[in-house]
Amino acid sequence: MIKIKLICVGKLKESFWEEAQKEYIKRLQKFCKFELVEIPEKNQTSTAEETLQKEGKLILEKLEGKSVLFDVSGEQLSSPQLAEFLENSSLFSSTICFVIGSSHGVSEEVKRQVTSRISFGRITLPHNLARVVALEQIYRAFNIISGTSYHK
Amino acid sequence: MIKIKLICVGKLKESFWEEAQKEYIKRLQKFCKFELVEIPEKNQTSTAEETLQKEGKLILEKLEGKSVLFDVSGEQLSSPQLAEFLENSSLFSSTICFVIGSSHGVSEEVKRQVTSRISFGRITLPHNLARVVALEQIYRAFNIISGTSYHK
Numbered sequence: 001m002i003k004i005k006l007i008c009v010g011k012l013k014e015s016f017w018e019e020a021q022k023e024y025i026k027r028l029q030k031f032c033k034f035e036l037v038e039i040p041e042k043n044q045t046s047t048a049e050e051t052l053q054k055e056g057k058l059i060l061e062k063l064e065g066k067s068v069l070f071d072v073s074g075e076q077l078s079s080p081q082l083a084e085f086l087e088n089s090s091l092f093s094s095t096i097c098f099v100i101g102s103s104h105g106v107s108e109e110v111k112r113q114v115t116s117r118i119s120f121g122r123i124t125l126p127h128n129l130a131r132v133v134a135l136e137q138i139y140r141a142f143n144i145i146s147g148t149s150y151h152k
Numbered sequence: 153m154i155k156i157k158l159i160c161v162g163k164l165k166e167s168f169w170e171e172a173q174k175e176y177i178k179r180l181q182k183f184c185k186f187e188l189v190e191i192p193e194k195n196q197t198s199t200a201e202e203t204l205q206k207e208g209k210l211i212l213e214k215l216e217g218k219s220v221l222f223d224v225s226g227e228q229l230s231s232p233q234l235a236e237f238l239e240n241s242s243l244f245s246s247t248i249c250f251v252i253g254s255s256h257g258v259s260e261e262v263k264r265q266v267t268s269r270i271s272f273g274r275i276t277l278p279h280n281l282a283r284v285v286a287l288e289q290i291y292r293a294f295n296i297i298s299g300t301s302y303h304k
Contacts (some may be wrong), residue, residue, distance in 0.1 A: 016171035016262055023166065078274040121273015122230040129288055 003033040003095040004138060007062050008131055009055050009102035010041035017128045023134035031142035037051055037062050041102050048104055056107030065095030067114040069106065070134055072124065073115030082118070082137055083144035089115075101125050155185040156290060160283055161207050161254035162193035169280045176204040176287035183294035187213050193254050200256055208259030217247030219266040221258065222286055224276065226269030234270070234289055235296035241267075252286055255279050259285050 012018050021036075028034045039058045042051045066089045071113060077085065091095050099106065103126065111117065120133060143150035164170050173188075180186045191210045194203045199264065218241045229237065233280060241248050251258065251266060263269065295302035 014171075014175065016168040016175070019168035020166075020172070023168070040177040060183055081277070119273070120275055121271070122228055123234070123272055123285075123289055124231040124292065125285070127289065129285065133275075133277070133281065133285070134279065137275055140276065 001031075001033050002090050003035065003065075004028065005035045005037060005062070005064070005095060005097045006040065006131075006134065006138075007037045007059055007097055007099045007125070009039045009059070009100070009106075010127060011038060012128050012131065014128070017132060020132045024132070024139050028135070028139050028142070031139075031146070049107075052102075052104060052107040053109070055102060056110045059099060059106065059110050063097050063099075063113065065093035065097060067097040067099060067116070068115045069099045069101075069111065069113070069114040070120065070130065070135055071101075071106075071117045072119050072122065074119040076119045076121060079137060079140050080144055083141040085116070085118075086138070086141045087145050088098060098134060098138065100127060100130055153183075154242050154250070155187065155217075156180065157187045157189060157214070157216070157247060157249045157288075158286065159189045159191065159211055159249055159251045161191045161211070161252070161258075162279060164191060164280050164283065166280070169284060172284045176284070176291050180287065180291050180294070183291075183298070196213060199257075204254075204256060204259040205261070207254060208262045211251060211258065211262050212265055215249050215251075215265065217245035217249060218268075219249040219251060220268045220270050221251045221253075221263065221266040222272065222282065222288075223253075223258075223263070224270040224271050224274065226271040227271055228271045228273060231289060231292050232296055235293040237268070237270075238290070238293045239297050250286060250290065252279060252282055 025034055040052045069134055164173060177186055191207055194206045
């Protein structure tokens with residue numbers, strides 16, 4: 001069973017995002033070993049660049065296998081293309097990491113080190129909603145691969 | 153104050169989507185008169201095409217002013233572009249309707265009658281999550297127009 005690690009910066013604040021996350025993680029566990037890693041969001045006592053570098057260092061420590069950064073400037077994929085990407089990646093790695101930065105993004109170092117950068121589209125999403133969309137899209141990808149009726 | 157009407161097909165099932173919707177509607181009410189219209193999802197006793205036409209007829213009855221269909225094949229806008237679109241539309245109409253179809257989409261008639269078709273990106277979203285993303289994007293657009301610090 002493939003391992004999916006979702007690396008996020010910061011915590012979800014509202015309980016409805018927590019509940020949505022819980023639901024998708026429950027559903028994902030039919031398809032993969034799922035691990036959620038929450039990197040603490042650093043206080044903005046230092047410059048924005050220094051904050052991103054501190055967070056980035058912690059993200060890089062957690063990376064393993066193939067890694068994908070969700071990034072508005074990344075390659076835009078449709079849901080079936082994400083499924084194809086996941087299927088293909090699983091041929092080469094038993095772990096796939098997905099990374100979502102804070103509302104300030106991620107450091108240049110993280111952008112350089114990840115295997116791929118994927119975009120959901122041109123809209124800006126708050127990081128809590130981006131996390132729920134990411135979970136739903138990964139779940140959808142597994143459903144597409146498995147040929148279940150969830151994806152239309 | 154501009155009126156925003158969000159026309160959706162079907163109900164939200166999970167309570168966490170209901171809570172997310174409630175939160176964004178509360179926030180939106182600082183910026184607009186907001187109305188949510190839920191068209192009942194028709195049972196699939198007839199063909200898919202007949203179902204879409206029945207739902208479509210009810211959607212068309214509720215349209216007023218400028219209308220925007222969220223549609224994966226529509227024009228893809230960034231969040232600042234959606235804000236510009238909203239600002240521009242408000243010059244010509246005191247009401248703007250946003251339409252989200254069921255998981256089967258909307259009838260051809262609805263596609264023809266709406267003023268614009270806008271896409272969030274190439275990914276397929278379930279209609280409950282699409283509704284939350286739409287509410288967040290409309291809220292974000294008002295923040296961009298108002299120059300608040302919500303949008304980064």
